[in-house]
Amino acid sequence: MAGKKISPWVKIGLEFGPLVAFFVAFGRLKDQTFLIHGTEYSGFILATAGFIPLMVLATAILWRLTGRLAPMQIATLVLVVGFGGLSIWLNDPKFFKMKPTIIYLLFAGLLTLGLLRGKPWLALVMEEVLPMQPAGWTILTRRLIGFFLGLAVANEVIWRNFSDQAWVNFKTFGLTALMFGFFMAQSRLFTRYALEKEDET
Secondary structure: OOOOOOOHHHHHHHHHHHHHHHHHHHHHHOOOEEEEOOEEEEHHHHHHHHHHHHHHHHHHHHHHHHOOOOHHHHHHHHHHHHHHHHHHHHOOOHHHHHHHHHHHHHHHHHHHHHHHOOOOOHHHHHOOOOOEOHHHHHHHHHHHHHHHHHHHHHHHHHHHHOOHHHHHHHHHHHHHHHHHHHHHHOHHHHHHOEOOHHHHO
16 A cells, blocks of 8 residues: 655655764764763764664654555664664674665565566565566666675675774765665666556556
8 A cells, every 4th residue: 555645855854864863973972982881882882872763763753654664664674773772782883884784685685585486576665656567677676686785795895894984974875875876877777668658547
């Protein structure tokens, strides 16, 4: 069932607001340590602790306004809470840094499973905003699988070999820019396999 329509700017604010808040918080706290109940926590951990409830709140508001959540949004929220919570509990940033890797591997795996079953599941969540012929969805799904695998590798390389600041910049701006660039690069595919108006009636 289709959800209620909301302003695109409200949707963007709810989806990216917590991430921007995390970026700002990390920038202000990254060089500090905090003693809480006898345990020292880095600014990264404190920024993560603030990000999780903001993400939960933003997702809840989005669900309240639209009446639905996409499977990818639900999976992302679960992994944010799970891996972010592990980082805070164990006082170790690496679990939160691994989260994007797990998310992209999960998405790639689900899309691959759909193709193996002859059902490009991507169409189920995007066909309302991007109507295409079945062949177009198959091609886009294959390309997106490769893209997600590439993002997973990139995230692993960056968090394991570069500074916290480099990883936060990549998570906040790099991943978003790469995703936008990927879909912009598919414009010829969208045009070639777009459904004709008579096919939509």
